[in-house]
Every structure is written in structure tokens, then in C-alpha cells.
Amino acid sequence: MNLKISFFLLILVFFHAGSNAQSLRLKVENKSKIPIANALISSKNKIIGTTNSAGEASVLSSQIAGSTVLISAEKYQPLSYVFSNLQEKNVIRIILESENELQEVVVTAGRKQENIATIPSSVTIMNQKEIQVQSSINTNLSSILGNVIPGLGTTTNKATNSGQTLRGRQVLVLIDGIPQSTPLMNGSRDIRVVDANAIERIEVIKGATSIYGNGSGGGIINYITKKSPRVDSFEGTTTVGTTFNPIHSKETFGYRVSQFFNGRKDKFSYVIGGAFDYIGLQRDAKGRPLGQTDGLSNSSQVNAFVKLGYDIDEHTNFNVVYNFYKSTQNADYISQTGVYGQTPTIGVPGKEPGKNAGTPFNHNFMFTFSKNNLFKTTQLDVSAYLNSFQSMNRYVAAATAWYGPGQTMINSLKNGTRINLNTPFTIVSMPSEITYGIDVLNDVTFQDLVDGRVYIPKMDMLNIAPYAQLKVDVLENLIFKGGIRYENATVRVDDYNTIASGPGNQGSIFVEGGKIPYNATMFNAGLRFNKYELFNPFVSFSQAFAINELGRILRSAEESTIASLATDPIITNNYEAGLSSKFYNFNITAAYYISTSKLGANLVEVDGRLVAQREPEKIKGYEITLDYRFSDKLNLGGSYSYVDGKAEFDDGKTVYLNGSRIAPPKATGFITYKPASDWNLQLSWVNTGCRDRFKPNTNGRYNNSEGPVSTVNLLNFAGSYAFNKNWSVNLGVENLLNNSYYTTLSQYRAVNADYVMGNGISTSLNLRYKF
CATH class of the missing domain: 2.60.40.1120 (Carboxypeptidase-like, regulatory domain)
Known part of the structure; x- marks a missing residue:
């Protein structure tokens, strides 16, 4: 029993x-x-x-x-x-x-995750797959973005992104929201500040926006760095590769090594990695070494990246991020200056005096804290960051701005705190939310010569900016967004002497320093109707605030006190209408915009020096993108963008903005073909159109940045083959047809030293291992 x-x-x-x-x-x-x-x-x-x-x-x-x-x-x-x-x-x-079929999610436009179909502005997103395809052709982010983003000027094939404006105005570059640009004195080295392998996605918000503060008159480029996996795991990616000119290969060989690890264990997550990239001698289509003025030949790029995260509970987490980037040139060639419009500036054997030009260091450190149930459903995000950046300009034997030889460097130290909250609620049965907070930024920027002479005095800016942004679903699928931001900034400058232009301190004047206050209220408002995929239109108005290149004004001072200088900020107004449409496998986006400002910043040549032209400006343009997916194997697409702008004087006379601001029309196209699941092939085309706005001056030459631009056509190829789930090989060919051409910058700049041809055919071969 x-x-x-x-x-x-x-x-x-x-x-x-x-x-x-x-x-x-x-x-x-x-x-x-x-x-x-x-x-x-x-x-x-x-x-x-x-x-x-x-x-x-x-x-x-x-x-x-x-x-x-x-x-x-x-x-x-x-x-x-x-x-x-x-x-x-x-x-x-x-x-x-x-x-x-993914609906892209954007974080840059409103500081929170938003579906791209709900945002009343133009947004372009490059995902990780697209970044990998483009970086297999060229790892230079200026080239990657210039070849893909409508409204952004094409690459200069240099270490700087001078003239690479977005919709005719300066762009604010961020890494995970940390500002990289130096709007107080633009060094034009802010697009190349991180390695492509450290990036998860790139978000480009076009048109004036003050959401991240000073310097975004043309828009924002935000590099979103890699994220750790969602589940317990350990992963890694190793990349080794080489680049060379297959036709004129002597001294052109470069190499690349990249290693990244990411993983998660319980509540702890991490991404750790780095990359080293060496570029060999660059030659034009005829095999001649390129001119070395701000060039990329014999340059090295180093990137180290660490992101550590900890989930305190299911609602709360924090992250610590550190990113280091360095890019300097140690060329074995120097420039042999050509004649603009006749013969190119080429490289000849020799060593440039002075220190290596480029970016000696760019340190970024950020701590973030997030809690998504602060008050019921209120999301809190707090971030504190620091950016330490140095840009080293090339050595010059003689300059118009100072006496004798010299070499300048821009130093910038930025630290700030951002407190951002988002609270959803309901207004008369209308789903709504408000995003609000405050930004505090301290930006210290100055420019010295390496011999100790002060070129631009230290500018110490403290900016405190509260803001609020409202989003309301007014009707079903009709979304209203409107916001306000108050900029309260003060720039402190100590007494200084302008740099001497002759012997015995000739031309130097004493300037009494002081505080320059800035106060401005920025508004934005927009509507988007997203009920139908076939017709998803938007209209918007937005403003941006910029203390644009204050350093250029200070160094050219002709008055004895700062209070006497014209240091007013640039307030940009952006009016835009656009749409997106999806019909079966066909996608199209289009936008038309007008951008105005009562004060401008067009740099014009006066007595051999570049001076900011502060007259009112009006810029207008349009962009269109389209693609058609024939099948899972074949995809075809392209884009076209056009921008033009003028400055208006008191007497009603108007003049065109020059090439440093306004890029010629740009068209792109691509065809992607997957013959099998383990193959991916892409052929892409980039066209920059012609533009001839200006006449030669009385000396028979063009003023700086007023030269005519001829059409340039470039064809690129990217291919990859996956041996298995771990191993793959990538082949990229830039300038596939070995086209002989002058870059857009070398044409419009109209300066002998900058009259440099574009890079000839270049091949990149990379082996990748993922585990």
C-alpha cells in the first residue's frame, strides 16, 4: 500500500x-x-x-x-x-x-526616438550597411557623406572639409550629441573626427535647427556610435586591408587595421575597439603626385573607442563613452605650385618644414544617465561631456595676415551638460508629448602660432539655453511640432594685441577686451501628415543661432575696443516644404527650402585677405531622392540637389554667394545587385555640375572662391562576398574609369596653390572576420 x-x-x-x-x-x-x-x-x-x-x-x-x-x-x-x-x-x-522594410528611427531631430515619418523636416539616415559599403570605397567620412547626402558639398579630397557646406551654410557636427565643430573659429576639420568602423549610423538633419545650439545654420550631422548587443553575448569584428593605385602603384600602397569587440553580461555591456589607417601617396589619373596643400598623402588616422554601459534596473541605465581620434600628415612630398587654369599644383620630393598638419588630437568623453519612469512615463536623460580638440594648419613661408613664416593651430575645449525630459500626455483626447530641458555649454577657443604669437585671442563662451518642444497629434495622422529655445550666451575676451603684419610690431594694435553678450529666442513649428504612404507631406519653419567665426572678426580688428566691433550673431530662418512617398517598391522624397538671415558670413577677398561680408542673405534650393526595388536582388536609385544664394546690400544691389558657400548642383545614382545571398555588388555615380557666376577682376584673375566650375563625373564600385557567416572580403574602387579632373574646390578657389587635380583610380581590398 x-x-x-x-x-x-x-x-x-x-x-x-x-x-x-x-x-x-x-x-x-x-x-x-x-x-x-x-x-x-x-x-x-x-x-x-x-x-x-x-x-x-x-x-x-x-x-x-x-x-x-x-x-x-x-x-x-x-x-x-x-x-x-x-x-x-x-x-x-x-x-x-x-x-x-524598416521604418527608420531618428534621435537627433528631437533628442528622443522618433519615427522618420513623424518629423516635419528633411532627414537623411545612413545605416551601418550603407556606411560599410561606402567605406569600402573610401574611409574618408568627407567623401562618404559628400557622395551620398543631398545638399552637402562633395569632398575636397583633402584633410579639411573647407567649403563642404550643407544647403549653403555651416553644419554642426556631433558624435553622440557631443559638438565637434568650432563655430567661434571654424577650422574645417570637424567632419573627419571618428573612424567609420566606430559608427552605427549617421543622422543628417537639414535646415536651420537650434536643438543642439550654436553653429547649425545649415543643419546637423550626428555620428551615432556602435551599440552593444541586447542579449548576453561576446562578438567581434576584425578588418585588415590595403589601398593602392592599380595603374600607377609606386608609393601608393596604404593599409588599414580595425578591431572592435562588443558584448553583454547580465546588466553590464561594452563596445571596445580601435582602428589604424595609413594612406599612401595619392596620384592623379596621369600618375603625378597630387599637390600637398592640406593633402591626405602619407597621412595616418588613429581611432580608439570605449563605451561601457550598466543597467541599474529595467528602467534605469548609464553609459560612459570615450573616443580618441588623430589624423596627421607626414608627407614625403611638397607642393610645386602650378598656375590656376593652366597647370596643376603637383607633389615633388621634399619635406615640409614645421609640425605635421592635421588633427593632432580629438578627445571626447561623455557620461549619460537615463530613466524612463521618473514620473510615471516621463523619460529623463542627463549627459555630461567634454571635447578637447586641436587643429594644426600647414606651415606657410609667408602670409598676408602676419609677418614672416608661421604655422597656426586652433585649440578648442568644450564641456557641457544637457538635461532632457520627455513627458507624454493627452490634450482633449489628442495624444501629445512635451520635450523640455536645459543645455549648458562652456566653449573656450583660440588660435596661436606654434612660435607663441597670438593670432586669435582666447574666446571663453558660456551658453545657457532652456528649451521646450511640443508634439501633438492634432487629427488622426496630422502631427504638429512646435518649440522654443532661449539662447543666453556670453563670450569673454581679455585684452589683446592683433598680430603684427610687418617688422617691429608694425600693424599691431591694442584692443581692450570685455564681455560680449548674446541673447536670442529661437522658434520652430511644423506639420506632417502621414496617413498615406503614397503622400506624406510636411511644412516647417525653424531658426538657428550662430556666433559665426567671431575669431575672424577679432583678429582683423581695426578698433581699440571689442565693444566697437561688429560681432552680432547670425539668426537663420529656414522655410521648407517637402514630402515622402512610397508606392509598392518605389520610394521618393522631395523638399524645397528658403533660408534667410539678416546678417551674413560670406567670406570675400579684400586686399588679399578674406573678410566676412555681413549683408543679409537669401539661399534657396531643392532636393529629390528616389529608389526602386525591382526585387530582393536588384535595387536602383539616385538623388539631385540644387542650391543658390545671394547677399543684398543697402542700395538694393545683390551679389551671388561664392563657391566657399554655394556648391554646384549635385546628382548621384546607384545600382545594387545581389546575384546570390553571399554576394553584394554596387555601382555608384557622382556628378557635380557646372557653375559660372563671377567675372575676373581688373587684374584679369578671379577673386578667391569666385572661379568657374566645370562638370565632374566619377564612377565608383563596391563589392563584397561572404565565404560563410564569419569571413567576407570587400573590394572597392574609387574613380573606376580613372577620370582626370580638378576637384570642385580647386576650380572655384581660383588660387594657384589649391589648383590640384583629383585622385586617380584607387583600389581598396579588405578582409573581414566576424565572430
């Missing part, structure tokens, strides 16, 4: 254990009902299952935290799935969307 009772109790125990270990059966498919193999199923950062070749997996209900799992698979959008019944016995079908 006791034996029977014991056996019965044992059966009950097994039954009870089995009931607690209820299995749920999942089947993961795409929209075409094709099973997805090797999809990871995780809960609370723990992998609890993997789908088989039939897309099926069984998971224990006891391992599912909060009735929620995350399903992720390569080439598909991760999906968070909530179970309504953890005792379900039927097969649960789960559909994943492919990468090509």
Missing part, C-alpha cells in the same frame, strides 16, 4: 514539474512565409532558444520574464513579442520585417 502511495506521489511531482516547465512552440517567418533559421529568442538579456532550419523553436515558459521575448535575426528587424497566454499549446507564428 505504501509503495502505491509513493509511486502516486512521484507521478504528481513529475506532473507538477512538467506543468511548471510548459513549452511554447514558435515559428518565425518573414512576410513571404519563408522560415527564418538561426533567429535568437531571448528574454531579459538571456538567450533561451534558437530557431532551426524550419524556423521553429521551443522555449520554456518559466524562462520568459514579463511574458516578453526579443526575437532577432540577421538582416531582419528585431521584434519584441508579448505573450498573452504562457500556456498556449498551439504553434505561435511570429513575422519579422526585413531590413529593407
